[in-house]
Amino acid sequence: xxxxxxxxxxxxxxxxxxxxxxxxxxxxxxxxxxxxxxxxxxxxxxxxxxxxxxxxxxxxxxxxxxxxxxxxxxxxxxxxxxxxxxxxxxxxxxxxxxxxxxxxxxxxxxxxxxxxxxxxxxxxxxxxxxxxxxxxxxxxxxxxxxxxxxxxxxxxxxxxxxxxxxxxxxxxxxxxxxxxxxxxxxxxxxxxxxxxxxxxxxxxxxxxxxxxxxxxxxxxxxxxxxxxxxxxxxxxxxxxxxxxxxxxxxxxxxxxxxxxxxxxxxxxxxxxxxxxxxxxxxxxxxxxxxxxxxxxxxxxxxxxxxxxxxxxxxxxxxx
Numbered sequence: 431x432x433x434x435x436x437x438x439x440x441x442x443x444x445x446x447x448x449x450x451x452x453x454x455x456x457x458x459x460x461x462x463x464x465x466x467x468x469x470x471x472x473x474x475x476x477x478x479x480x481x482x483x484x485x486x487x488x489x490x491x492x493x494x495x496x497x498x499x500x501x502x503x504x505x506x507x508x509x510x511x512x513x514x515x516x517x518x519x520x521x522x523x524x525x526x527x528x529x530x531x532x533x534x535x536x537x538x539x540x541x542x543x544x545x546x547x548x549x550x551x552x553x554x555x556x557x558x559x560x561x562x563x564x565x566x567x568x569x570x571x572x573x574x575x576x577x578x579x580x581x582x583x584x585x586x587x588x589x590x591x592x593x594x595x596x597x598x599x600x601x602x603x604x605x606x607x608x609x610x611x612x613x614x615x616x617x618x619x620x621x622x623x624x625x626x627x628x629x630x631x632x633x634x635x636x637x638x639x640x641x642x643x644x645x646x647x648x649x650x651x652x653x654x655x656x657x658x659x660x661x662x663x664x665x666x667x668x669x670x671x672x673x674x675x676x677x678x679x680x681x682x683x684x685x686x687x688x689x690x691x692x693x694x695x696x697x698x699x700x701x702x703x704x705x706x707x708x709x710x711x712x713x714x715x716x717x718x719x720x721x722x723x724x725x726x727x728x729x730x731x732x733x734x735x736x737x738x739x740x741x742x743x744x745x746x747x748x749x
Contacts (some may be wrong), residue, residue, distance in 0.1 A: 455748045458482075461543065462499075462743035465535040466686035466714075466722035468575040470742045473722045474686035474715065476535035477502040479747060480543075484517075489749060491523040496747075500681045501526050503536040512550040514540055514557040522680040528620035529564050529580035529735055530689030533557070537566065537578050538739035562620070567734070577725075579736035580688065582619040585696020585728075589616050591651050596626055599643035600658070606633040609660060612701060616653045617693035619733060623674075624651070625697045626658040634660045634671060635717055641677040648678050655681065657690035662713070669710040670694075673717060685715030686722030688735045695728035695735075704728060 460479045467473030477497040481504050494502040503518040518532035519525055526532050537557060540547050548555050548568075555566045567579035591614040593607040600607070607614065609627035617625050624647075628634050637658055644656060655676030662668050672694070674687040691712055698704045712724040725736040 457746045457748050460745055460747050461539045461741050462497075463535045463538055463739045463741050465531040465538070465739040466688070466724050466737040468572070468738040468740055470740055472715075472720055473739070474531045474535075474684060474720065475499050475742075476531060476739075478536050478539040479504045480539075481506045484515075485749075487525075490517065490519045490525075493747060493749075494519040494523075495521040497521075500684055501532040503532045503539075505536050505540060507540075507545060507547055508558070511558060514545070514547040516557055516559050518559075520679050520681070524679040525560070526679075526689075527559055527562060528689040529559070529582050529692065530621070531684075531686050533559055533564065533580055534578050534688060534735075534737055535739050537580075538576070539741070541568070541576055541578075542739075542741055567736070569736075572738070575738040575740050577736055577738055579725075579734045582692035582733040582735060584619070584730060584732055585693050585700065586618050587615055587697060587700060588618060588622070589651065590614065591616060591624060591647065595643075595647055596624075596656075599640050599647055600626070600656075601638040601640060602628075602633060602636060605629065606636075612703070615697060616651055617697045618653075619689075619692040619696065621689040621693070622653045623655045623657050623690045623693050624648070624653050625694050626656055628658055628660045631660055631662065631671060634658060634673060637673060639675050639677065639682070641682075644675060645678045648676075654678065655684075655687070655690060657687065657694055659694060659712070665713075667711065668713040668723075669704070670712045671716065672712050672714045674714065683718055685718060685720035686724055686737070687714065688724060688737070691724045691726055692733045692735050695726040695733045699728040699730075706730065
């Protein structure tokens with residue numbers, strides 16, 4: 431009888447310890463959104479974790495790796511700054527900045543879950559991406575999928591990259607890597623990417639990544655990813671179709687890349703291929719079954735990238 435009582439006591443103590451441990455673990459709500467689309471299961475998926483303060487970098491990267499999406503964003507409202515604070519990480523531990531799908535999805539998650547992120551801002555609506563001020567414009571016409579505009583700084587065209595090298599890295603012929611007078615060029619706003627004009631939609635679809643070659647070119651010329659694009663002359667809905675590759679940070683192909691659409695908009699504006707302060711659309715992700723629509727409006731003083739996002743999953747994560 432004594433032995434039985436001891437075993438029962440051990441079981442009770444174990445259960446209490448387990449309950450205490452579970453209660454001790456910190457829990458954060460998370461949402462998974464499809465970004466640059468108003469339709470679920472299209473666009474670029476993004477996990478957004480709602481925290482209560484900054485976390486350790488190792489915690490950010492562990493959670494991003496657990497989700498496995500191209501990027502995971504972490505948000506909380508800072509009373510000190512009167513602004514939503516956002517940080518984003520890839521599964522490989524690379525911290526991503528700029529006004530891309532990682533920021534658009536983060537802001538959409540805040541708005542769609544009822545967070546008050548603008549009422550204490552006396553001036554223009556904005557958020558902080560880590561410590562960078564990024565201006566926003568919100569169109570609430572569709573309350574289930576508001577259109578979120580993010581302002582990028584004016585684009586800077588840095589240097590040309592030999593199209594022969596780019597063609598080899600994309601398994602294309604050299605004659606396919608150009609469009610009219612445009613050639614591959616490194617362009618920056620908050621992020622730095624290579625703009626790769628392609629001859630036609632067939633060339634865009636045929637592009638096949640040689641990862642090692644892409645990484646070598648990116649390191650040599652000091653940029654992050656390859657934004658391949660072509661003009662869609664027979665589709666009135668979109669000006670351009672695009673694909674994005676960034677194997678250096680673990681992105682084989684991205685369904686929607688706002689941080690690259692901004693440099694492209696500025697590149698086209700400075701070369702006379704788009705009109706200033708005019709709305710255009712980019713179709714991206716069609717080749718991988720995740721069609722996305724990125725809106726852009728470029729002017730000499732800055733570039734607006736906009737789109738919608740919708741929630742597809744929610745839950746809790748334990749730390």
